[in-house]
Amino acid sequence: MKKNVIDYATATGEDIVLSLPPTHPRPSLKEEIEEKIRRQLVSGEMRPGHLYSANNMASQLGTSNSPVREAMLSLSGEGLLEPVRNRGFRVVLMSPADRQEVYDLRRLIEVEAVRRVASLRLSSEQASTLMSLALAAREQLPDAPGGDLLPYLDADHDFHCYLVDLLGNKRWSQIVRTLRNQSRINGVYQHLGDEEKDRLSAEEHIAIADAVRRGEAILAADLMVRHLDYARP
Known part of the structure; x- marks a missing residue:
């Protein structure tokens, strides 16, 4: 992950400080x-x-x-x-109608969340943590077609949840977590396995993090709309 941060900084000509997500208490x-x-x-x-x-x-x-x-x-x-x-x-069996409902709500809630976060003045630590999570997700892509997607899905979840957590609204964060979990059950994402599309999705995390870091709220929201297309039923 550190190499990716250096590569990103070199490509953009900007200083990126590697920052890891905040630690959490040991789970029960x-x-x-x-x-x-x-x-x-x-x-x-x-x-x-x-x-x-x-x-x-x-x-x-x-x-x-x-x-x-x-x-x-x-x-x-x-x-x-x-x-x-x-x-x-x-x-629970998520029907096509159930998945459409979840997708519609995620479009409303997550897009607005990223727009608001991009409008905030994030600290350098928050911005670096967000970019680190985006880069870490790309690192978790399977090495070969048909590989285990769960590590990437976990990293994808961490990125999206941290992004919403930056709002400081616990209820908003919990709603997003619930919707995301509902959209992921029944092994629905295990069929993805398209190496090119998976990598494109991972690169979109980086673009979103960069737009948020720069305070480009409209661009960040547009990128999130495009990114969530993978969850469309």
């Missing part, structure tokens, strides 16, 4: 389990319409039942799982 057991289950939902390993019990998931993850059930209830609150009385949890 429930949060760790929640993230593991969320990754299974994103990868498609947990299949839509299928039932999963907290007991079976606890055995699979090698932990106790209670934090697993708490994690699955939390994911239910995000619209990713559906509790089924006395049976467990069903993976």
